[in-house]
Amino acid sequence: MTLYSTVQQDSDPEETGEWLDSLSAVNEAHGPNRARYLLANLLDQARRGGFVPDQLLATDYVNTIPVEHEPRYPGDEEMEERIDSIIRWNAALMVVRANARSHGIGGHLATFASSAELYDVAFNHFFRGKDGEGSGDQIFYQGHASPGIYARSFLEGRFDEAKLENFRREAVRGTGLSSYPHPRLMPDYWEFPTVSMGLGPIASIYQARFNRYLHARGIKDTTGSRVWAFVGDGETDEPESLGALSVAAREGLDNLVWVVNCNLQRLDGPVRGNGKIVQELETVFRGAGWNVIKVVWGREWDPLLANDAEGLLRRRLNELLDGHFQKMRAEGGAYIRKHLFGTDPRLLALVSHLDDDQMGRLRRGGHDRFKVHAAYKAAVEHRGRPTVVLAHTVKGWDLGKAQSSNRAHSIKDMDLAELKSFRDRLELPISDAQVEKMPYYHPGKDAPEVRYLLEHRRALGGQLPKRRMSTPHAMPIPGPRLYEEFHKGTPKPVSTTMAFVSLFSRLLKDPEIGRRIVPIIPDEARTFGMDPLFSSVGIYDPAGQQFEPTDAGMLLRLRMSADGQVLEEGITEAGSMASFQAAGTCYATHAEPMFPFYVFYSMFGMQRTGDQVWAFGDARGRGFLLGGTAGRTTLNGEGLQHEDGHSHLLATAVPNLIAYDPAFAYEIAVIVEEGLRRMVRETQDVFYYVTLQNENYVQLPMPGDVKEGILRGIYKLRDAPQRLGRHVQLFGSGCAVNLAMEAQELLARNHGVSSDVWSVTSYQQLRRNALDVERHNRLHPDEAPRRPYLVEALGDAKGPFVAVSDYVKLLPDMVARWLPGRLTPLGTDGFGMSDTREALRRHFEIDAPSIVIATLEALASEGKGKKGEVSAAFETYGYDPEKFRPSAL
Ligand SMILES: Cc1ncc(C[n+]2csc(CCOP(=O)(O)OP(=O)(O)O)c2C)c(N)n1
Numbered sequence: 001m002t003l004y005s006t007v008q009q010d011s012d013p014e015e016t017g018e019w020l021d022s023l024s025a026v027n028e029a030h031g032p033n034r035a036r037y038l039l040a041n042l043l044d045q046a047r048r049g050g051f052v053p054d055q056l057l058a059t060d061y062v063n064t065i066p067v068e069h070e071p072r073y074p075g076d077e078e079m080e081e082r083i084d085s086i087i088r089w090n091a092a093l094m095v096v097r098a099n100a101r102s103h104g105i106g107g108h109l110a111t112f113a114s115s116a117e118l119y120d121v122a123f124n125h126f127f128r129g130k131d132g133e134g135s136g137d138q139i140f141y142q143g144h145a146s147p148g149i150y151a152r153s154f155l156e157g158r159f160d161e162a163k164l165e166n167f168r169r170e171a172v173r174g175t176g177l178s179s180y181p182h183p184r185l186m187p188d189y190w191e192f193p194t195v196s197m198g199l200g201p202i203a204s205i206y207q208a209r210f211n212r213y214l215h216a217r218g219i220k221d222t223t224g225s226r227v228w229a230f231v232g233d234g235e236t237d238e239p240e241s242l243g244a245l246s247v248a249a250r251e252g253l254d255n256l257v258w259v260v261n262c263n264l265q266r267l268d269g270p271v272r273g274n275g276k277i278v279q280e281l282e283t284v285f286r287g288a289g290w291n292v293i294k295v296v297w298g299r300e301w302d303p304l305l306a307n308d309a310e311g312l313l314r315r316r317l318n319e320l321l322d323g324h325f326q327k328m329r330a331e332g333g334a335y336i337r338k339h340l341f342g343t344d345p346r347l348l349a350l351v352s353h354l355d356d357d358q359m360g361r362l363r364r365g366g367h368d369r370f371k372v373h374a375a376y377k378a379a380v381e382h383r384g385r386p387t388v389v390l391a392h393t394v395k396g397w398d399l400g401k402a403q404s405s406n407r408a409h410s411i412k413d414m415d416l417a418e419l420k421s422f423r424d425r426l427e428l429p430i431s432d433a434q435v436e437k438m439p440y441y442h443p444g445k446d447a448p449e450v451r452y453l454l455e456h457r458r459a460l461g462g463q464l465p466k467r468r469m470s471t472p473h474a475m476p477i478p479g480p481r482l483y484e485e486f487h488k489g490t491p492k493p494v495s496t497t498m499a500f501v502s503l504f505s506r507l508l509k510d511p512e513i514g515r516r517i518v519p520i521i522p523d524e525a526r527t528f529g530m531d532p533l534f535s536s537v538g539i540y541d542p543a544g545q546q547f548e549p550t551d552a553g554m555l556l557r558l559r560m561s562a563d564g565q566v567l568e569e570g571i572t573e574a575g576s577m578a579s580f581q582a583a584g585t586c587y588a589t590h591a592e593p594m595f596p597f598y599v600f601y602s603m604f605g606m607q608r609t610g611d612q613v614w615a616f617g618d619a620r621g622r623g624f625l626l627g628g629t630a631g632r633t634t635l636n637g638e639g640l641q642h643e644d645g646h647s648h649l650l651a652t653a654v655p656n657l658i659a660y661d662p663a664f665a666y667e668i669a670v671i672v673e674e675g676l677r678r679m680v681r682e683t684q685d686v687f688y689y690v691t692l693q694n695e696n697y698v699q700l701p702m703p704g705d706v707k708e709g710i711l712r713g714i715y716k717l718r719d720a721p722q723r724l725g726r727h728v729q730l731f732g733s734g735c736a737v738n739l740a741m742e743a744q745e746l747l748a749r750n751h752g753v754s755s756d757v758w759s760v761t762s763y764q765q766l767r768r769n770a771l772d773v774e775r776h777n778r779l780h781p782d783e784a785p786r787r788p789y790l791v792e793a794l795g796d797a798k799g800p801f802v803a804v805s806d807y808v809k810l811l812p813d814m815v816a817r818w819l820p821g822r823l824t825p826l827g828t829d830g831f832g833m834s835d836t837r838e839a840l841r842r843h844f845e846i847d848a849p850s851i852v853i854a855t856l857e858a859l860a861s862e863g864k865g866k867k868g869e870v871s872a873a874f875e876t877y878g879y880d881p882e883k884f885r886p887s888a889l
């Protein structure tokens with residue numbers, strides 16, 4: 001009986017029966033392969049004839065695995081149910097107690113209540129830990145199910161009561177439990193941040209792929225690792241959740257299992273009140289090439305469905321909407337009888353032997369460990385494709401008033417009566433008097449439940465979740481020689497992008513670190529001049545290269561191979577960031593340091609994938625983000641959507657991201673050298689954001705030992721050739737350093753003003769340091785006050801200061817209050833547009849004449865101006881003071 005038969009009346013049941021019987025006979029006599037072959041041929045014929053049915057991807061609203069194919073359950077079910085009860089109780093109590101103590105501190109009851117069995121079965125029978133051989137499994141837990149995961153750790157003896165009591169109370173370092181999976185806050189426990197909806201799912205796909213990459217490149221045998229992702233049904237609305245499904249199918253990631261917790265609800269109410277989320281996801285996943293296993297009904301339904309000879313029940317289940325199912329669970333047995341079965345006396349007869357209470361306990365599949373186990377077993381045994389288990393569950397299962405209510409997600413408390421009936425349903429030995437105290441329940445460390453849990457975890461390789469804390473890795477890193485070549489500069493004009501690419505090629509060839517470098521590029525390699533990597537180190541593709549590329553035979557040709565090094569992601573910044581995370585956390589996940597260098601269009605990084613950048617910071621990832629074609633006026637032709645003048649502002653806010661806007665090859669070399677040193681030698685969980693530009697100019701040699709200044713954010717690049725009566729300081733960053741040097745000449749030649757030019761590589765670093773120093777002084781009033789690095793570096797330089805960059809003015813403004821004089825920031829506030837660099841720089845008022853005018857005005861404001869000087873400069877430089885205001889709305 002198929003879905004089609006339920007949507008269309010059968011005009012000739014006898015004929016239908018014959019067809020179905022013969023197919024079953026083939027299956028029985030010659031096996032499923034033969035049956036499949038015949039079906040495929042029939043479908044082929046239907047396709048050619050133009051009568052192929054639609055909805056080919058959907059199946060009935062029943063379990064995918066037939067009862068007769070279910071394996072024996074390997075666990076002690078009664079024992080596991082007792083354990084489940086204890087975990088459910090403690091998970092709920094953590095949240096209830098936290099809110100009783102501090103109203104509104106939050107936490108979620110209903111999510112874990114809907115997924116307890118989904119985790120239980122996996123922990124007891126599937127998840128592989130890290131104490132065995134290999135790295136174990138990588139697990140992406142649904143973020144707000146965390147109380148349930150903590151409650152399990154409590155039962156296992158990993159946490160004491162005090163720890164549970166400090167759920168969501170983390171301000172005293174190390175004593176609390178974080179709201180959600182945050183490696184930043186619990187570095188020896190959580191591995192992957194997941195709570196920003198959609199990021200866990202996409203990260204899991206690229207994690208599974210990266211595991212394959214590591215294996216193919218001979219870095220680590222990852223055949224013993226499986227990636228699990230627990231995903232909310234509401235969460236699948238996020239484009240990141242489903243956007244990369246085809247990647248997993250295309251690369252045949254059978255090391256990946258998703259479990260979608262289809263409790264039919266999200267935060268505000270039903271996920272698809274007027275539809276069926278399980279059915280919708282089934283078609284999406286199957287269409288994308290995944291193996292789909294639906295776990296819709298618990299074992300209580302098996303006899304009902306077996307007795308449903310006419311297919312009435314199936315038809316009824318197919319036609320009911322999620323909104324109906326939600327209401328039924330909220331109302332209970334009598335309502336279910338009336339509204340699910342009451343539409344037809346034959347259906348009512350099917351359940352006439354059940355009382356209302358039993359009706360209410362007709363479980364959904366995700367709450368039946370037999371069904372869940374069968375699905376997981378089939379998932380891990382499936383070859384060639386990733387598997388999704390679509391588990392039908394109840395939001396707030398067993399919680400009482402929260403169960404299936406539209407408010408379920410936000411309910412954080414239970415009153416005494418609810419706690420008592422919750423205890424009764426869970427059959428826990430807690431007296432009425434005790435319940436009033438809202439106690440946690442632990443049966444004692446030698447209790448059979450605890451022993452059972454621990455034994456199962458021992459057999460599966462140890463307790464989870466667990467993150468390996470990094471240990472200093474004795475890995476050699478390239479010495480200074482590799483970088484020194486870039487200190488010399490080049491007389492031939494080249495861009496900083498070119499300079500980076502040539503440094504990068506050297507790193508890739510380095511005998512020590514080369515193979516651990518992971519180039520990640522979202523279809524922009526040619527834009528950045530990185531396409532030579534295609535032939536030198538090859539593009540990773542598990543299928544190798546099965547065609548002759550159009551550039552075969554050429555020196556620079558497209559070369560794909562199963563052990564290629566480049567992750568050529570295609571046009572997906574989100575996917576690239578997910579790869580960046582998998583690679584950047586590999587030092588912890590697989591105890592193998594890998595160094596991702598992800599090069600992207602700078603506009604499509606911090607802004608487009610900012611949430612993933614934040615999650616990478618949380619995940620303690622290490623690596624380099626390279627924002628190519630950076631600068632609002634430096635990328636000149638591409639216009640408004642492409643020209644980035646604010647990614648550095650966004651980068652400023654990520655605590656462990658270190659951002660630089662370098663001007664010269666030697667600055668880049670110094671930054672990369674230091675970055676690798678900090679990540680490897682110091683084992684610091686930091687990552688870098690470096691912008692690269694595509695304007696060609698002479699790469700100056702490093703002016704003496706300015707390494708410290710480069711790294712800390714500022715150094716003097718060029719002294720005034722001679723000191724004149726009026727003297728100013730010019731700050732430039734990135735390409736704009738050249739504009740500052742041009743202004744230096746104009747000021748001296750035309751206006752009698754001398755100036756020093758400074759390269760400011762990082763306002764972010766200068767500000768962080770100044771804030772730290774300020775704080776130190778505030779908290780140590782009796783010590784001699786310290787001085788920010790910026791103040792130290794400036795020495796006796798006085799204002800006025802004029803700062804120019806290809807970014808918004810807020811960047812230089814961030815350090816203004818520590819400068820010994822007035823700062824005039826020049827920058828690129830406003831939308832970009834397409835024109836030449838010169839025109840854009842005039843438009844945004846950052847070109848050399850704009851710097852000159854700003855300087856003369858700044859001098860005038862200090863009483864050092866000359867009458868009519870600024871107006872005369874307008875004349876000299878053809879400058880229209882009434883020109884369009886670039887930041888205009
Ligand atoms: C990007 C993002 N948007 C919004 C939220 C807030 N939020 C947390 S849980 C939730 C609902 C989740 O529903 P579902 O995925 O179905 O999970 P369930 O709790 O039902 O298992 C929302 C909207 C979030 N965490 N991340």
Ligand SMILES: [Mg+2]
Pocket residue numbers: 232233234235261262263264265266271395
């Ligand atoms: Mg949900």
